[in-house]
Structure formats: structure tokens, C-alpha cells
Amino acid sequence: MFLSAPTKKTFLPSMEAGIALLRDFLPSDSRRLRLRRRPSPAFPRSIRASSSPLGQYRGPQPKRDLVADWVADNDGFVRSLPIYVGGSSLLAVLFNRTVSGIAPVADASSAQSRADLLTLGLAVTNVLAGLVWLSIRPKPISVVEPLGVECRRIRSDLPESVVSELLWVWESLSTVTCCRSLAIIYDGHCIMQIGMAAKSSANDGEAEDVDANKLMQGSLYQGIINSRAQSYLANLSLYPGRSELPFLPFNTQAVILQPLGDKGVAVIGGDTIRGFTTSDQTWITYIGEKLDAALAKYVNDSSILMQERV
């Protein structure tokens, strides 16, 4: 958040903290500092200009969620907590039985045994719940920096609206997902290549060109055009079709090929194995449709324009 000298910082007494500010979902890449968000402080401050009398936000503020924050902070501890609780109560029940001189026999004859059995059942439930929580623990997978050159190429004869649409797609993908390279091929041409690209062997230091025709004849492209569905290559090194995407940095980890209608494809390269989540995939599908609509309109307009000229 911006803090500039003339503004006054006020700590709202009723709101200590909260999920009010987006926690920083941006890796601290210099490129992405564009959104200029600092790591969220413990107490987000709401800035009120000292001179604004009317038009202040009068609605409620969210309350701090202590439990959610505590659980998020002590993730490992919380996951194994049920196991410890269940295991120790299991031992406690057995201990109790031996100490009070009752034989540790699991039958339901006496009230004591019944109570013991119920307690054992609860303990086992806790242990199992803890095991399930541990099994769904996120596994850290490290990012592999793509090796290549930055490039930023957009076809020059595109109208402003299409260019801003394309740039918006790039901004969203690079900010929210692990996307590091993006290439859009439409109607037989490559209209955008942005992000990291492989270094071309021909011209030194330049990014490798996208050969749209070659890509369109390849099996990857044909496959997705026929099925009209997104293709997610979660671990690119396992795919022989890797050779059809020479313009991506060679250590690109994951690729999503999103068809744009039946005329084009968006190639989205990421830097983490299985880095695109299911929600990312659905969002990319919708963005692909939108992009297809915008580009189709442009192609139609320009073809009608050409016809009128002729």
C-alpha cells in the first residue's frame, strides 16, 4: 500500500488485522513488482487522507479471524495434533485399565469396558483424521528458472483493443499462475510471443522465432484442434512432443495448450512441474474463449476491410 507523507495513518480500533489485504501472492520478482505490493503487515492500515470530509467508506470492516491465522501459521503442528491426541489417549486408556487392576480385555460386559471401547474408538478416529491431514500436506516443489531471453513481440498491425486484451492476458497469467512464457498463434500467424523464450541459435542474443506453420502441422496442434479441449502437459520433459515447441526455454516445466476456437492456440509455459492447478486450468479455458472472440472479431473486421478495398 502506498504510504506517502501527507496522508495520515489510522489504526482502526475495531479491526486489528484481517484478510482485508491480499497477502502477497506475487513472488518477489522484479518484473512483478509492478503491482507494488508489500508483504502484508500484521496490522493493515487504512489510509485516510486527512482532508476528505465526505465520502468515506461507511460499511463494515472484516474481523480478524484468529483461528484461521493460527492454523495457517502452525500448519505442521496442527496436522499432527490429532495423531498425538489420539495416540496419547489410547495409551491413557490402557494405562488406566492396568492401574485400576482390571484385566485389559476388550469385551463389552461391564460398564467400564464399554466406556473404554468408546474412548478407544474416538482415539482411533482422531489418529486416522490426523493421518489424512498429513497425507494432504502440500509438497513443496521448487521453481525452475527458465533459461532463455526475455522477449516481448506483438504483431504491429493489431488494433489497440486487441493489443490491450493480449497484454491483459499476459499480465494476469504471469501474476497469478506460474506462467513464464506465452505465445499466441492465430489464423496461421504468431501474433504474440512474450515472456521467456529460448535463445535462438541463428541470431545471437535474440529470442527464437515461433514458426507458426511448423507448429500447426505438428501433432500437438492437430490434436488439440481436433479435440477442441485444453491440453495440459504437466511435466514437459516426459513428452516427445517437446520438440514441436522449440521457442520455449528448454527447461520449461509445464505447458498448457489452450485452443482459441478452431483457428489458433495459446501456448502457456510454466516454471514448475504440475504448476497449473485445476482452477488455473478452468480460468485459462475461459480466457481462451474470450481471446478467441476478440481475435475472431478482429480477423473478421480486417477481412471485410480487405474485401471492401478490393
Next chain:
Amino acid sequence: MIRTGTSIHLSSPLPGRSRLAPGRETLPQSANQCRWMSTKRTRSSSTVDDGSSRGHLPWKRTLRKQRGRGKSAIFSLNASIRPHLSPPFRAERNTKRSRISARLGSDSETTSNERQLNLSVLRFTFGISGLDESYLPRWIGYGFGSLLLLNHFVGSDLANITPAQLRTEVLGLSLAAFSIILPYLGKFLPGAGPGNQVTLPEGNEQLFVMSESLSDTLKENLAWATYVLLRNTNTIAVLISIRGELCIRGYWRTPDDVSKGHVLDWFEEQIQKIGLSDLKDTLYFTQSPDFGFRELLPNGTRSLLVQPLLQVSDQEEYEMGRNEGFVVLFSSMSYAYSDKDRAWIKAVANKFTGRKGRNPPDAVEMYF
């Protein structure tokens, strides 16, 4: 009582194209456009929403966001909308099921270089669809706890209760209490169980209105954005305001005395009362926001997200406390929006901030 009411104020058609008839669009270029502008029930949407991906692992993905929403986001013009929508397709659940979710690390444990991926291979399930097994400890806690009490009062000789039995019962009851709160804690863990289906509370009616004075491209963008937000997140109602122009879509609860023509005015009045145009922070209410929003809230709202559109480069405007617009999302679930969801919502909101001229043309290497 559910009434369907839609008002679509779409402007006159583009020159040379077919007319935009009310309620149906036939833009020849792409069928996609029809889907997000039209309010007709479209079957074809179910195939695309599959978001089908063919990764090399044959896992079955749980479309957790899609499950409940297959019909909920399709706004139909006919009057037979059931308030509680069952999903048209269900992800199959079997004991071997993997889910992928990512959390871009923002806490102290992970450095900025690491992203956490979650691949859960084993999950206990009964196979009954619609049953959320993560609440199993709670039911077991209630059941066994009541059995313990039953055993204490009915099953044992109340006059001669041994201390050993009392100890066991105390231990058992505290374990039962712990099991009951276990699902509540588990909800906050990343990688927690599949999201609940979005249920439509009663008393709301469908609405889709836009201000008249929006440009065509902006209308299309707004229609797409609202469509995507309703489909892809746990949202039942969305309101987007850009420089005073409104776009409202979803299930709302407008008072009965407000006629169709004045719906927009009523919304503007509510917004004015709350002062949303002066917001600068993103607000995320995970539980019911009780006061303040009361009139605007659709019935049964449990969480709320307000995302202001900020023109970041405009320092003066920022200090003055006004924003360029805002996006409000209402959901019938509590804790409806994860970090990832909010990141995407922010990205969609950025479409409208108008920071288009950020990169000067000479910085873009054009070729061809």
C-alpha cells in the same frame, strides 16, 4: 418464491452485424460470445466447463468449483428455476483420487522461490456422492459422546461408579469434544477437502442489468467478466461498478416495490449509502457481514469480497480516497474465496482499471 426477472439493456448492434435481439445474441464470429452474453440455458456449456485436460497422469480431477455450478450460472428465462440446484455432473469419487491445488507461498515457512503443490493420493470416502467425509470425526464425536453418556447413566450402576470408569469417561468426553471441532480446524488447512457445492438460498431472483451508457466493448467485457466470476468462483451474485456505471448479475434480493426500470437506481442508492466508491482496500468477509450491507445482500450470503479497482498510477486520486470502481462478490458459503481465487478476481478486475497505457509503445518490440 422465486421470480425470474431479467433486464438486459444491450445497445444497438454493431454496424453490419446481425441485430442483438433481446435475450439472444447471434454474433456470427464466435459461439463463445453467445454463451456469456445470453441468458438462455445452453447445454453446450457443460462440455467446455469440463476444462478437460489430459495430463500424463490418469488422475480423476475433482471439479470442485464446477460441481455445484453447472446449472447455477445458467440464467434461464423460463420460470421454473429450482432454488436448490443439484449439479448436472458429479466428479466420481473413489478412494484413489488426487487433487491438485497450489498455494503461492506467502507465509513464513516457504520462501518466495517455492510454490507448494499438493498431491493427495489417498483419501477416505464412502463413495456416496454429496457426503462430505471430512465431517466424519464430528459425527463420530457426537455419536460416541452420547453413547458414553448413555452408558454412564443407564448402563452402569450409578451408586458404585469406580474412579477408573469416571476417568475413562472424562477422557472419552474430551476426545469427543476434540473430534467435534476437528473438521473446523481442518477447514483452514490448505489442501482441505473438496469445496462445498454452491447452494442457492431462497428468496432471491435472477437479475442481469447493465447501465445504458456503457460502450459496446465495455458491455461485452462486463458480461464476460460477470459470467466467468459466477461460473468459476463460489459466487451467487456479482456487482461491478466502473466510474459509476453498474453491471449486476446473479441472484439478488431487490425489494418488491422496486420496478424493473428503477432497479439500477435502487442499487446506486444502496451503494451510495455504504460509500463503496471510497474504498481502497480489498475487503474479504469470511463470515456473514451483518450490519451495513444489510439491504444489498442477497438472502443467505455468508461471505463477501469487495475488490476496488484502483488506478495505481494516479497518486492524487488515490490519496483523495476515491477508487475507479469496484467489484463485489457475494457467496452463500463462508470462507468462499481462497488466495488463488482472490488473485484471479483481482486479475479480472484489472481488466477494467484502464491502465492500458502503462507500457509506452517503444518498449514493445514489434515485428512482422
